[in-house]
Amino acid sequence: xxxxxxxxxxxxxxxxxxxxxxxxxxxxxxxxxxxxxxxxxxxxxxxxxxxxxxxxxxxxxxxxxxxxxxxxxxxxxxxxxxxxxxxxxxxxxxxxxxxxxxxxxxxxxxxxxxx
Amino acid sequence: xxxxxxxxxxxxxxxxxxxxxxxxxxxxxxxxxxxxxxxxxxxxxxxxxxxxxxxxxxxxxxxxxxxxxxxxxxxxxxxxxxxxxxxxxxxxxxxxxxxxxxxxxxxxxxxx
Numbered sequence: 001x002x003x004x005x006x007x008x009x010x011x012x013x014x015x016x017x018x019x020x021x022x023x024x025x026x027x028x029x030x031x032x033x034x035x036x037x038x039x040x041x042x043x044x045x046x047x048x049x050x051x052x053x054x055x056x057x058x059x060x061x062x063x064x065x066x067x068x069x070x071x072x073x074x075x076x077x078x079x080x081x082x083x084x085x086x087x088x089x090x091x092x093x094x095x096x097x098x099x100x101x102x103x104x105x106x107x108x109x110x111x112x113x114x115x
Numbered sequence: 116x117x118x119x120x121x122x123x124x125x126x127x128x129x130x131x132x133x134x135x136x137x138x139x140x141x142x143x144x145x146x147x148x149x150x151x152x153x154x155x156x157x158x159x160x161x162x163x164x165x166x167x168x169x170x171x172x173x174x175x176x177x178x179x180x181x182x183x184x185x186x187x188x189x190x191x192x193x194x195x196x197x198x199x200x201x202x203x204x205x206x207x208x209x210x211x212x213x214x215x216x217x218x219x220x221x222x223x224x225x226x227x
Binding site for chain 2: 006009032034036041042043044045046049051090094102103104105106107108
């Protein structure tokens, strides 16, 4: 069965510092991995995805994520945090060989950037 | 721009009422999804549809049904609302072989 874990409910970072939001996954085959962001009172927005190729994936708003197969992780990173990055972040996974179109979401991590 | 709209942002219903949540997408996407979002639980898939009149159960379908009579519209139905169905409901759509889902703004349903 597919699953994804976000071990931190909340991450607090000072503006200008690097940030990391952690994600680990479990699938039976090779994964497709995603990050979504939810700003207050808005729906989820797609940030980035890993399908194949380079382990470092770049996405919207200066975010990037690194796929680590040995550690089954897909942590979200940004070199310099902005206050406007404060939001709820969701990691998601899909088994590459699954015939269904559905993906599994993590429980979410609330990122808070202080000025 | 892909647009997914949901019929209501906020809804208050009484226990036992029949509730309809509507979702419309304007990008001719084949796949449509209904999720509920609860604090600490993330998004959980209720039902999804990959074509008109086709539907598949997600992880938590109990107490819900869906209807997809037209490609652009996917309805979630609570036959008899209960207080444990108080939640944020999110609709999403995607192309047939794409994994990027586009989400609506959500409907916050309160059942009293």
